[in-house]
Amino acid sequence: MITLYTFGPYFDLPDASPFVMKAEVLLQMANLPYETNTGGFNKAPKGKLPYITDDGEIIADSTLIRLHIERKYGFDFDAGLSRRDRGIAWALEKMCEDHLYWPGLHARWMEDANFNKGPRRFFDSAPAPLRPFVVAMVRRQVRRNLWGHGMGRHTTAEMDALAARDIDAIADVLADTAYLMGERPCGADATIFPMMAHALCPLFDTAIRTRAEQHPNLVAYTDRLMTQYFPEFAGAGKAIA
Numbered sequence: 001m002i003t004l005y006t007f008g009p010y011f012d013l014p015d016a017s018p019f020v021m022k023a024e025v026l027l028q029m030a031n032l033p034y035e036t037n038t039g040g041f042n043k044a045p046k047g048k049l050p051y052i053t054d055d056g057e058i059i060a061d062s063t064l065i066r067l068h069i070e071r072k073y074g075f076d077f078d079a080g081l082s083r084r085d086r087g088i089a090w091a092l093e094k095m096c097e098d099h100l101y102w103p104g105l106h107a108r109w110m111e112d113a114n115f116n117k118g119p120r121r122f123f124d125s126a127p128a129p130l131r132p133f134v135v136a137m138v139r140r141q142v143r144r145n146l147w148g149h150g151m152g153r154h155t156t157a158e159m160d161a162l163a164a165r166d167i168d169a170i171a172d173v174l175a176d177t178a179y180l181m182g183e184r185p186c187g188a189d190a191t192i193f194p195m196m197a198h199a200l201c202p203l204f205d206t207a208i209r210t211r212a213e214q215h216p217n218l219v220a221y222t223d224r225l226m227t228q229y230f231p232e233f234a235g236a237g238k239a240i241a
């Protein structure tokens with residue numbers, strides 16, 4: 001049995017992390033039975049979620065989970081795609097994970113209004129006297145990560161401009177198809193859909209959300225895949241939009 005270690009649902013989304021949602025969609029796409037466990041963060045081998053255990057084997061990182069499924073279970077997430085489309089799908093996935101993700105992280109963690117109604121909630125179970133110190137420490141670490149990546153060295157306006165190009169690129173490739181690369185889901189949908197679900201989360205006021213909302217095809221795609229992979233979250237959060 002596969003166990004997927006998760007943060008759990010937050011912000012009316014299936015998980016606080018788009019990478020965890022990605023791993024869950026990959027498992028569903030490959031039709032593999034799995035259970036989820038929200039108690040694994042402290043033992044995460046790379047200090048991040050998601051990771052899985054599969055018959056005693058530990059695989060940490062959503063893309064390495066994909067490679068593991070491909071290797072161990074012989075599942076081809078991109079079956080039916082040309083070499084060119086496989087390349088485009090992979091490149092868009094990595095654009096989301098290694099570029100678009102960072103302005104989104106900045107908007108949630110560094111802008112006080114978003115932080116206070118969002119990530120601050122992660123620390124609600126910390127002992128009250130320690131809580132302000134833990135919050136400040138983790139927020140400092142996120143700021144350092146943003147700086148280390150490089151995205152955090154830009155102004156907010158510059159980050160928003162870069163993120164807008166990513167959003168537009170996804171909307172342009174998606175066009176009027178059901179899934180990123182056509183009428184069937186491919187591996188990159190497991191990433192693009194969670195990233196769009198997080199970008200469109202009504203709880204947060206961000207330029208990324210505004211940009212994504214300007215693309216009806218992206219909104220419809222996100223709603224459709226939410227219904228397909230996480231039906232219990234379909235329509236959640238819309239009331240507070």
Ligand SMILES: N[C@@H](CCC(=O)N[C@@H](CS)C(=O)NCC(=O)O)C(=O)O
Pocket residue numbers: 016017018019047048049050060061062063
């Ligand atoms: N490359 C990793 C990224 C995972 C990731 O960044 N997870 C974040 C949540 S979105 C995390 O666990 N952060 C905790 C931390 O950095 O302390 C993957 O694809 O799994």
